[in-house]
Amino acid sequence: MHHPGPPRFVDVGETVDLAPRNPDPDATYRWRLRERPSGSDAGVGDAPVVALEPDAPGRYELELDAPDGTHVQTVHAYDVVEEPVTFRVADDDVDADPAAVEFVSVYGAFNDFTMGTLTAERSADDDAWVYETTLQPGTHEALFAVDGEFDAFAADEVVVEGPGRPRVSLDAAVRGDELVVRAAAEAAPNGRDPETVFAFDDRDALSRADATVDGAELRVPLDAIPVHARLHAVPVAERHGVAATLEIERDGEDVALSDPGGAPDWVREATIYEIFVREFAGADLDTTFGAIEERVPYLAHLGVDAVWFTPVCASPTRHGYHITDLFDTADDLGTRAEFESLVETLRDAGIRVLFDLVINHTSRDHPAFHLHRAGVPAYAEHYERVPAEQDTTDVDWAGADAPGHYFNWAKIPNLNYDSLAVRAWMLDVVDEWADVVDGFRCDVAWGVPHGFWKEVRARVKADDADFLLLDETVPREVDFDEDEFDVHYDTDFYEALRDVGSGEAPADAVLDALDASRRHGFPADAAHMRYVENHDEDRYTEVCGEAPLRAAVGATFTLPGVPMIYYGQERGVADYRGPMRWYDGDADLTAFHRRLVALRDEHDALRAPAAAVERVAHTCESGDADDVTVYAREGDEETLVVALHFGAGEAVVDVERAVDATDLVSGADARVAAGLAVDSVAVFAARE
Known part of the structure; x- marks a missing residue:
């Protein structure tokens, strides 16, 4: 079926990609805009892939003529909140002679990090380069590149005050002869109470005419529900939030309800381990799939649940992201059969495999x-x-x-996603590997159109609801949670860990970073990957020193989210892409990681959702108070109190909550005369 997919919910002025699904590059497809709001001059061409840029709030209705019929696609546009901002870098911040500079390229998330499209102006008043634009509420960074040279750059950050994005959840049940759907919309920080707007999916026979809507409640007679239907709800205040979706399956009088955007249950319990493939065998050996397979017992002993491999496809580079054949493995790593053998060995050890899907570029x-x-x-x-x-x-x-x-x-x-041939090509790549592995980590996810990711999700989940989709979106963006990805990079948490470790922020900043998810508008049950290191950044100890590393790792395992260990993090590898240290690694650090993995597995409180985090009052009897944060995690059967110390040596903390003094991490009694001794991370059972 070529229907372009679910309704789209966007800001006025935001470009929306619209394309047929499962495209035939040789077929004829033609779009037309059938309805648009009063005051809109928006239009689309008649190409197979079009971009609609709504210029007024309201509902846009389009038709797509395709080989299998005519399909309707709706786009709902909402008012946007923006403020003028000025980015500025002084001459002293730029490693270049101002008189010799021809131009300064400006780039950031606001232009998809594309150099050459925006340039700064020279300010004669204060010897600086400036760039002015309008941006939505939030924290924004701009990079200034001198004469387009990536390495000679400076950065400026601005904060736009204003409301975050609201969010909504759905609760549905059959009541008598009706399906009753109730929406619970939450106001964004600094925002007004939102209303809920229900939208029906153009792919289904269910329509608004079949339903009765009363505020945040919608009712549909059971006999009006088709075999399969989808219902969407959007929270709208000053800004709109991401849509929540309810999937309805009807078999006679039996009605099954589900959330098609939810993450698989297994990942909420999991620890992910990232392997930078070509360095995993160590300094003296060439890494092959066979060499990794021989080391699977180590991964099982560590206790991880999923392994994410950096790209294994053919590439002229050691990192593998410059791919020359998307359908086969790299010769130096081994054959396709050897890769599949590695996958099966990992699965036999209870470890799932995540494939690095690189489809933004080649x-x-x-x-x-x-x-x-x-x-x-x-x-x-x-x-x-x-x-x-x-x-x-x-x-x-x-x-x-x-x-x-x-x-x-x-x-x-x-790659050009305006091309049907490219879309068909990349869908073939998805199909090629989805049957081999258990999930995709999607490289440069922010560079691929939202509509395509929605199609990928529907495609892989149709055969395996447990298939995982992890996005690399830097900085993170809530729109990728709307029926696209299961787990998201948490860049706010990552940056907070680095700020705390380098002394630029107090330890409580790691808890503040959790609040950022709410401001972005992520649903309460959204899953976020918490990590200290990855293959794109310097090692934590390189930036912050050795003292705070264990506390940072402890934060990833004792706060909500999906913890990720980057290979060598647990062995003391110093280079961000250096060889794994097998025979000369840090055994104590490895044991520490292994204990945290096991502790999280043993205690449901450490796997509880974000709402189950409570700051705990405390005083530092010794050590720097800014290096310490304390919080409680409440589970179904227990409450744990966690103390993190990012400083050197030992801190003594007096916690204003009754706890058993045995540290569940070390197994030692942490009691001292003035309180509890905390080296880096300590976990205590709370007493009621």
Whole structure:
């Protein structure tokens, strides 16, 4: 079926990608805008993939003519809250002679980190470069690159005050001969109480005419419900929140209700372990799938539940993200059969496998890109094309234009999702690996259209509801939670851990970072990956020193979320992509990680949702109070009190809550005369 998918909910001025699903590149598809709000001049072309930019709040209704019929797609646009901002960097912050600078490129999340599209103006008044724009409430960073050189840059950060995004949850049940759906909408921080707007899915026979809506309650007669239907609800105040979805399956008088956007239950219990593949065998060996397979007993002993491999496909690079063949494994790592053997060995050990899905770009050494730049007509639209004057690389690209790319990633050109051929190609890639592994970690998820991710989710979940989708969205963005991804990078938490470890913020900042999820509008049950390190950043000890590492790791395992260990974090690997230290690693640090994995498995309170975190009053009898934070985790059967100490040595903490003095991490009695001794992380059972 080519129907483009669920209704879309966007801001006025936000571009919405619209495309047929399961496309046939040789078929004919044509869009038309059938209805638009009063005062709107928006339009779309008749290409197979179109971009609608709503220019007024309200409902937009489009039709797609496809080989299997005509399909209706609705887009709901809401008012946007924006404020003017000015980013500014002084000459002293830029490693360049101001008189020799030709231009300063500005980029950030607000332009998808694309260099060359925005430039700063020279301010003669205060010897600085400035860039002015309008942005929504939140914290925003802009990078200033001198003459398009990625390494000579400075950054500025601005905070736009205003409301966060509201959120909504749905509760539904059959009452007599009706289905009753109740929406519970929550106001955003600094926002007014939202109303709930219900929307019906254009793919289903259920419509608004079948329902009765009274405020936040919707009722539908059971005999009006088709075999399969979906209902959406959006919270709307000053800003709109992400939609909650209810899926309805009806078999006669039996009605089954589910949330198609929820994360699999298994991941909420899991610990993820990321392996930077080509360094995992250590300094003296070439890593192969066989070498990793021989080391699976270590992963099982550590107690992890899922392994995320950095890319295993063919690539000329050690990191693997410059892929030259998306359908086969790299020769230096081993054959496809050897990879599948590794997957099965991990599964036999109770460990699931996450495949690094790289579909925003390919290597510029991919044959398709060579044919694209060489002018072969069949590949003309496979990659993004940008005006030559926008290009900031020093590459003499063949032709009158240049490939699109993010940052300074000139060697990994962006694929063009306006092309049906590219969409069909990438869906084939998804199909190729979905049957082999247990989930995808999706690289540069923010660079791929939302509509495509919605299609990927529907595709992989149709056969396996437990299949996991983890997004790399930096900084994180709540819209990727709307029927797209199960687990999200928590960049706020990651940055807070680094700020605390480097002394730039007090320890309580890690708890403040949890509150950021609420401000962003993430649903209360959204799953977030909490991590200290990954393959893109310097090791924690490189930035913060050795003293705070254990407390930072303790935070990932004792606060809500899905903890992730980056290979070597537990062995004392110093280089962010250095060889695994097998024979000379830090055994005590490894045992510490293993104990935290086990502790989280043993205590449901440590796996409880974010709402089950309570700050606990305390005083520091010794040690710096800014290095200590204390909180309680309440589970179904117990309450635990956690103390983190990010400083060197030992802190003595007097906790204003009755606890058993045995530290569940070390097994030792933590009592001292003035309170409880806390080295880095201590966990105590609360007494009522």
